[in-house]
Amino acid sequence: MYAFIFRHLPGPLWLRIIWAILLITAALAVLVSWVFPWLSQFSPLTDSTIGT
Amino acid sequence: MAAQVIGELLITAGVILLLFVAWQLWWTNVQSNAKQDQAVEEFFADLGEAPVADDPVDEPPTSSPDQVPVLEAKAAGETFAVIYIPRFGDSYTRPVTSGVTTAVLDNLGLGHYPETGMPGAVGNFALAGHRQTNGAVLDNIHTLVPGDRIYVQTQDGYYSYVYRNTQIVLPDRTDVLAPVPTQPGVEPEERILTLTSCNPRFGAQERIIAYAVMESFQSLEDGPPEEIAAQVAEVAEGAA
Numbered sequence: 001m002y003a004f005i006f007r008h009l010p011g012p013l014w015l016r017i018i019w020a021i022l023l024i025t026a027a028l029a030v031l032v033s034w035v036f037p038w039l040s041q042f043s044p045l046t047d048s049t050i051g052t
Numbered sequence: 053m054a055a056q057v058i059g060e061l062l063i064t065a066g067v068i069l070l071l072f073v074a075w076q077l078w079w080t081n082v083q084s085n086a087k088q089d090q091a092v093e094e095f096f097a098d099l100g101e102a103p104v105a106d107d108p109v110d111e112p113p114t115s116s117p118d119q120v121p122v123l124e125a126k127a128a129g130e131t132f133a134v135i136y137i138p139r140f141g142d143s144y145t146r147p148v149t150s151g152v153t154t155a156v157l158d159n160l161g162l163g164h165y166p167e168t169g170m171p172g173a174v175g176n177f178a179l180a181g182h183r184q185t186n187g188a189v190l191d192n193i194h195t196l197v198p199g200d201r202i203y204v205q206t207q208d209g210y211y212s213y214v215y216r217n218t219q220i221v222l223p224d225r226t227d228v229l230a231p232v233p234t235q236p237g238v239e240p241e242e243r244i245l246t247l248t249s250c251n252p253r254f255g256a257q258e259r260i261i262a263y264a265v266m267e268s269f270q271s272l273e274d275g276p277p278e279e280i281a282a283q284v285a286e287v288a289e290g291a292a
Contacts, residue, residue, distance in 0.1 A: 001057045031068065036075045040185070041154075043076060044256035048190070048249050049152045049165075049180045051226035 076185055080158070084187035088161045091131045091147035096291035099207060099272070120243075120269045121208040123170040126150040133171060134287075135162060135179075136203040136280045139215075140192045145287050148204070152180045161189040168229055168246075171204045171211045172269060175231035178246040183253055183260070190249035193262050194218070202245060202264045203280050209271040210280075213245040213264035220251055220258050228261045242266070 009016040040046060126132045133148035149156050152163040161181055164170075168178040181189035200215040221228060228248065231240035243266035251260035270277060276284040 001060045028071075031071065032075060032079070036072055039072060040076055040080075043185070045076065045184045045250070045254065046154070046158070046182060046186065047223065047256040048157060048182050048259075049163075050221075050228055050248050050259055050261075051224060 080186045081188055084159060084161060087159050088147050088187055088189075091149070091160050092134055092145055092287060093291040095131055095134055095147060096288050099288075120172040120211075120266075122173045123206055123208065125166065125170065126164075128153070128166065129156060131160065132164075133204050133206045136205070136283060137196075137200070138279055139196055139200045142283055145283060146181075146187075146189050148179060157182060158186040161187045165229055169231070171206055171245075172208075172243060172266065174243055175240040176229060176233060176244045176246055177204075178229045178248065180248045183249040183251070190247060190260075191253070193247060193249050193260055194253075196262055201267075201277070201279060202247075203277060204245070205276070205284070207272075209269055209274070210276055211243075211269050212267045212277055213243075214267045215262065215264045217263055219261045219263070221261060223256070223259050225259065228259075233261075233263060 006016060006020060009019040011019070123132060128151035129149060131147045131149045135146050135148055137144050146161050148162045148164055149160040150164050150166055152165055156163040157180060162179045163181070165178040165180065169175040171177050181187075183190055183193065196215045196218065198215060198217065202213040202215060204211040204213065219228065219234075225234075227234050227236050228246060230236040230238075231244075232238040232242075233244060233246055245264040245266065247262040247264075249260050250256040251258040275281065
């Protein structure tokens, strides 16, 4: 799958490597900004208060 | 082909889960610590010049109970105090913010249960903080030893509390927040500081509660207690 994506990125090899880095960075940004904060509400580590 | 795609997706899922663990246990601390440092700086900036006393008094003036100033209740989200706990290290300088919502605890560390008293008040001044993640402000709560000092600095001065004991309870035990902890309805005589966090470490099946009793108060003009004098001067300098 990843090989398929990489082959279909436009441009010469160096440009495709840059594309790949950009896509991975974007995926990480989405994870850290939205997915992980949402997921952390289910983490028991963050229950510190009494009575909730 | 299909098997390869599924395999790559599974590997991706595994990597993402590992990333989540790293984010939760490490990166949230980095972010929260930065925000807390900023909150401490702002607290000191609001104090102005007063707290920077070069020669701390050796003997804390024994103030009679009715001389201890008590802050008015603060609006949620307002940082009104800074806490120093030498047992947690000589760089343990953490802001205290009103409210125990996730917004407060995840960003600014220690939160004040708004239904409990303010520092120095007869009764219970109760705080919550994370054991892990988001600054992990109370990670070392189990290392406190009876006699350890916990210092709370407000715009009025320094309240010195002496750690007394720890209790491990189930999460629904709101009576630890009572004016006399675990004895709701009893008229308080002591000034208690209560810290609550989750227990065990890396779990949340229980809550760990640490109690301290107020020992003395020093105004800002008198300078910080000797044990934290250097630390306070350093923080004040960093904020100036």
